Amino acid sequence: MLVLGIETTCDETAAAVVERQADGSGRILSNVVRSQTEEHARFGGVVPEIAARAHVDLLDGIVASAMKEAGVGYPQLSAVAAAAGPGLIGGVIVGLTTAKAIAMVHDTPLIAVNHLEAHALTPRLTCALAFPYCLFLASGGHTQIVAVVGVGEYVRLGTTVDDAMGEAFDKVAKMLSLPYPGGPQVERAAADGDPKRFAFPRPMLGRPDANFSLSGLKTAVRNEANRLTPLEPQDISDLCASFQAAVLESTADRLSIGLKLFQERFGTPRALVAAGGVAANHAIRDALQDVAARAQTTLIIPPPALCTDNGAMIAWAGAERMAIGLIDTMEAPPRARWLLDANAKAPKGYANSRAGY
Numbered sequence: 001m002l003v004l005g006i007e008t009t010c011d012e013t014a015a016a017v018v019e020r021q022a023d024g025s026g027r028i029l030s031n032v033v034r035s036q037t038e039e040h041a042r043f044g045g046v047v048p049e050i051a052a053r054a055h056v057d058l059l060d061g062i063v064a065s066a067m068k069e070a071g072v073g074y075p076q077l078s079a080v081a082a083a084a085g086p087g088l089i090g091g092v093i094v095g096l097t098t099a100k101a102i103a104m105v106h107d108t109p110l111i112a113v114n115h116l117e118a119h120a121l122t123p124r125l126t127c128a129l130a131f132p133y134c135l136f137l138a139s140g141g142h143t144q145i146v147a148v149v150g151v152g153e154y155v156r157l158g159t160t161v162d163d164a165m166g167e168a169f170d171k172v173a174k175m176l177s178l179p180y181p182g183g184p185q186v187e188r189a190a191a192d193g194d195p196k197r198f199a200f201p202r203p204m205l206g207r208p209d210a211n212f213s214l215s216g217l218k219t220a221v222r223n224e225a226n227r228l229t230p231l232e233p234q235d236i237s238d239l240c241a242s243f244q245a246a247v248l249e250s251t252a253d254r255l256s257i258g259l260k261l262f263q264e265r266f267g268t269p270r271a272l273v274a275a276g277g278v279a280a281n282h283a284i285r286d287a288l289q290d291v292a293a294r295a296q297t298t299l300i301i302p303p304p305a306l307c308t309d310n311g312a313m314i315a316w317a318g319a320e321r322m323a324i325g326l327i328d329t330m331e332a333p334p335r336a337r338w339l340l341d342a343n344a345k346a347p348k349g350y351a352n353s354r355a356g357y
């Protein structure tokens with residue numbers, strides 16, 4: 001089975017061709033990603049309209065490159081898959097419409113993939129991981145703990161009630177005048193800092209649910225930064241180190257609860273899988289390693305290029321859905337919001353928050 005995958009939900013324009021064998025294993029034939037970081041850097045974050053326009057400009061060329069690199073012609077495709085959400089709606093429309101056009105012209109099945117599902121299924125492409133497993137997804141837009149029970153079977157065990165983790169890193173970087181995207185900059189600055197200089201709050205620590213909260217911590221960093229202004233380089237390093245230490249402790253605590261909830265409902269997970277840009281952070285990786293060991297499971301982090309947004313994960317999720325007969329029609333809508341777990345409810349007391357999206 002050969003599937004073309006298209007990803008345009010945020011600031012990466014990406015397309016890939018993936019092959020799925022009858023035994024369920026996968027192979028990436030091409031994986032072309034064009035990040036728009038430069039276009040957004042001077043605004044300190046992703047600007048939706050700029051992203052949508054860039055997807056319009058870039059996508060045709062990226063799809064052509066992915067097909068050429070794979071050495072595959074359109075008639076050979078078994079399906080074309082696109083991320084139909086959740087994400088910035090302008091970009092989602094560009095990717096989904098392009099996929100529909102290809103599907104119509106070449107009379108190929110269309111698969112509308114949930115972007116989060118694609119992150120969730122990636123370890124089955126990279127290392128043929130069996131169900132069930134526990135996913136920790138932390139990116140600029142999402143922070144979730146998900147039980148991955150089967151294709152199309154996801155149970156959300158925890159979510160952020162306010163900011164996403166990558167977003168918190170980006171906002172802390174911005175308030176300290178570090179360049180965008182802020183996560184790697186904060187990690188770098190933290191390496192020279194004192195994690196104990198500031199006693200920032202450890203959000204949600206000890207709570208029996210597995211939810212995250214990051215906006216209070218971010219505000220605590222802002223207050224401290226304002227108090228110290230003008231900031232010396234050592235202040236910036238210490239603020240970053242103390243912020244990161246608080247994120248680490250909170251993450252370890254939230255994940256150990258998440259794994260406990262997993263165990264109660266689904267037994268021992270085959271692995272703890274981390275994905276999303278934040279999984280690139282070495283200190284967070286170390287913390288996850290400890291959490292996994294304590295829960296007597298192994299930590300799997302797909303290679304960086306497959307952890308962050310890419311077309312191969314969309315193609316693979318499309319192939320996994322196609323293999324069990326899940327095909328979409330031309331009516332498949334682009335969706336800014338799309339819960340991976342349709343039964344997930346907003347955490348108690350946070351009904352009006354962005355939780356879960």
Ligand code: KG4
Pocket residue numbers: 010138139140141142165166167169170181182183184187276277278279280281282307308309
């Ligand atoms: O998954 P991703 O590439 O894109 C989406 O958001 O979908 O994640 C990007 C996010 C950004 O917020 C970025 O600051 C964060 O991941 N990030 C990091 C690190 N590298 C990237 N956060 C903390 N430490 C890092 N080393």
Ligand code: ZN
Pocket residue numbers: 115119139276308309
């Ligand atoms: Zn993503």
